[in-house]
Amino acid sequence: MADTSQKVMTFLMFAGQAEEAMNFYTSLFDNSEIRSIVRYGPGEAGAEGSVMQAAFTLKGQVLMCIDSNIKHDFTFTPAISLYVNCDTEEEIDGAFHRLSEGGYVLMPLGEYPFSRKFGWVADRFGVTWQLSLSGREPN
The missing domain is CATH 3.30.720.100 (Signal recognition particle alu RNA binding heterodimer, srp9/1)
Incomplete structure (x- = not known):
């Protein structure tokens, strides 16, 4: 458990x-x-x-x-996502690439005012992920 x-x-x-x-x-x-x-x-x-x-x-x-053993009319939504602080360039690049396979990109991997490297992606299961390279956090 x-x-x-x-x-x-x-x-x-x-x-x-x-x-x-x-x-x-x-x-x-x-x-x-x-x-x-x-x-x-x-x-x-x-x-x-x-x-x-x-x-x-x-x-x-x-x-x-x-x-779920019950069929629902809903699934995952980007309104809630898993936010992951990645420790290295290799980790963020690899996770972003693999998570986007069969899914879709909401924000491309790149530099943003709140992060030196960030990307937001929905995976093939519909779960959304915000990946940020550790170092500069959002305010």
């Missing part, structure tokens, strides 16, 4: 892609891992083997996710 020392966690709801997304996200950043996965079993509300609840870390921060 999730680390209870972190009192507020991002919770992502997928429609059958939770494990694929976790594996992808944890491959992008150091200090990232899947911590736990509880799967639906036979005869339970969700598809057998899909994610009932999972916890994973990105750069040491805990996030949670599920595979």
Whole structure:
């Protein structure tokens, strides 16, 4: 289960892609891992083997996710995104490139008044990411 020392966690709801997304996200950043996965079993509300609840870390921060067994008329929106301070040029370039594959760019990777290198991208799952090179933070 999730680390209870972190009192507020991002919770992502997928429609059958939770494990694929976790594996992808944890491959992008150091200090990232899947911590736990509880799967639906036979005869339970969700598809057998899909994610009932999972916890994973990105750069040491805990996030949670599920595979919803209910079809919804909504999905992820850019109104809320994951903001990641990247430590190196290689990290921000690689993460931006991989996250944009199959997704779309909201703000191209470049220099902005609030960051020496920043980009905003929606990944193939619909989750949006704001990536900033550490050094100059937004006001």
